Amino acid sequence: MAGLNEDAQWIVLMGFVVSFSLFFLAMVLNQSTVVGQTTAESVLDFPKNDIRDLRTVIIQSVYQENVDDSVINNDIVSIALARKGAIVNYSSYTQGSYTYINIHYDNGVTVYNETWASP
Incomplete structure (x- = not known):
């Protein structure tokens, strides 16, 4: 940059600043997209209907x-293991006039435990 006058040096310097700023903003936007995507995927991965069906059965x-x-x-x-890849355990016992059912569901992403009681 020794052969350039001061106006040209200023233009080149501003070009470096602008290009670095654009690169930094692109990285920030890229990371925010990844975070939003994984958050949405975790909501979609919650097996609400699978747990409901299993619970009913x-x-x-x-x-x-x-x-x-x-x-x-x-x-x-x-x-459950063959079709959904989920580990399911349950046990039931009766105490007095109540029937208790302990349900455990784990598909590697979601762990669900429930104690169900019925008179």
């Missing part, structure tokens, strides 16, 4: 009569 199976509970438990666990 478990509650119905607990109240069925003349059925082996271990067979139904194994079927629910294996189907």
Whole structure:
């Protein structure tokens, strides 16, 4: 820059400042897009309907009569693992006039635990 006059040096310097500023803004916008995308994906990944369906099937199976509970438990666990890739465990017990069901759902992203009680 020794051969340029002062006006030309000022123009080149401002060009560097503007290009660096644009590069910095592009990086900031790129990162904010990634953060927004992952946040939206985590909301979409919440398996609300899968948990509802599973919960309904478990509650119905607990109240069925003349059925082996271990067979139904194994079927629910294996189907949830094969179709949804989720680990499902549940247990039920009766205390007084209430029936309690403990439901655990884990698909690697979402962990859901519930204790359901019915009179």
